[in-house]
Amino acid sequence: xxxxxxxxxxxxxxxxxxxxxxxxxxxxxxxxxxxxxxxxxxxxxxxxxxxxxxxxxxxxxxxxxxxxxxxxxxxxxxxxxxxxxxxxxxxxxxxxxxxxxxxxxxxxxxxxxxxxxxxxxxxxxxxxxxxxxxxxxxxxxxxxxxxxxxxxxxxxxxxxxxxxxxxxxxxxxxxxxxxxxxxxxxxxxxxxxxxxxxxxxxxxxxxxxxx
Numbered sequence: 001x002x003x004x005x006x007x008x009x010x011x012x013x014x015x016x017x018x019x020x021x022x023x024x025x026x027x028x029x030x031x032x033x034x035x036x037x038x039x040x041x042x043x044x045x046x047x048x049x050x051x052x053x054x055x056x057x058x059x060x061x062x063x064x065x066x067x068x069x070x071x072x073x074x075x076x077x078x079x080x081x082x083x084x085x086x087x088x089x090x091x092x093x094x095x096x097x098x099x100x101x102x103x104x105x106x107x108x109x110x111x112x113x114x115x116x117x118x119x120x121x122x123x124x125x126x127x128x129x130x131x132x133x134x135x136x137x138x139x140x141x142x143x144x145x146x147x148x149x150x151x152x153x154x155x156x157x158x159x160x161x162x163x164x165x166x167x168x169x170x171x172x173x174x175x176x177x178x179x180x181x182x183x184x185x186x187x188x189x190x191x192x193x194x195x196x197x198x199x200x201x202x203x204x205x206x207x208x209x210x211x
Contacts, residue, residue: 023117023126028136030179035163038130048163050118050127051189054147057140058115060084062132063092075113078144079151084112114140119194121160129163135180139166143183150188158194160187 025038035044060075061084074090076082090110092098098106114137116129131137143161150159166182 023128025128025130027130028133028181030165030167034165034179035129035181044127044163046163046165049121049160049186050163051121051158051160051194052143052147053117053119053158053194054144054151055079056117057144057147058082058113060113061087061090061110062113063090063110075115079147087112112137116140116143118161121189131181135178139181139183146185154188156191157188158191159185160189161185 026035026044027038028034029036032041033043034046035048036042037044055077057078058075059078059082060073062075063072065071074085076084087108087110092109095106098109101107111132113130113132118127118129119125120127129140131140143159146159150157161183164182164184165179167177167179170176170178
């Protein structure tokens, strides 16, 4: 099965020739206190306000190849029409060959991942939020829906959101309260004011899968 991706026009150029997205990569670690940098574990202040540069939101599969080695990616820009491939088309389907997780279960080497570029309102620092968790994908999916609506109704603006922390009470009382990422919209910013020059998310990532 061939990879269903957008291959023409600007999107095709960026996927093949674009320079890597730069910035601080962050993930959500509910056990570790919230949003943190993947490079050194430093925390990002809760409720930091950021502008979401939604045309560069990436989705697809990533396969980590061990410490010091670049991952394999089958990812592309959602808002340019990229369609992630079916998992079966990527190979590595024999679960007997998969590495075991900490719980002793086979762990799929290909993880579905979402990457969201954001610019901090106060400092203009570029953050790239990556997630492969169920709760993280749910939060980003909700954000994508908001961005799609904004693209139609307010095409000259990007949404401003807060890096907030939500959660729920797990049905297993031994687990207790589970923290989850929350990305509520709190405003908007003119696209002309956002200075981050972004292309594709093809740079090396931490070889640990975001929590």
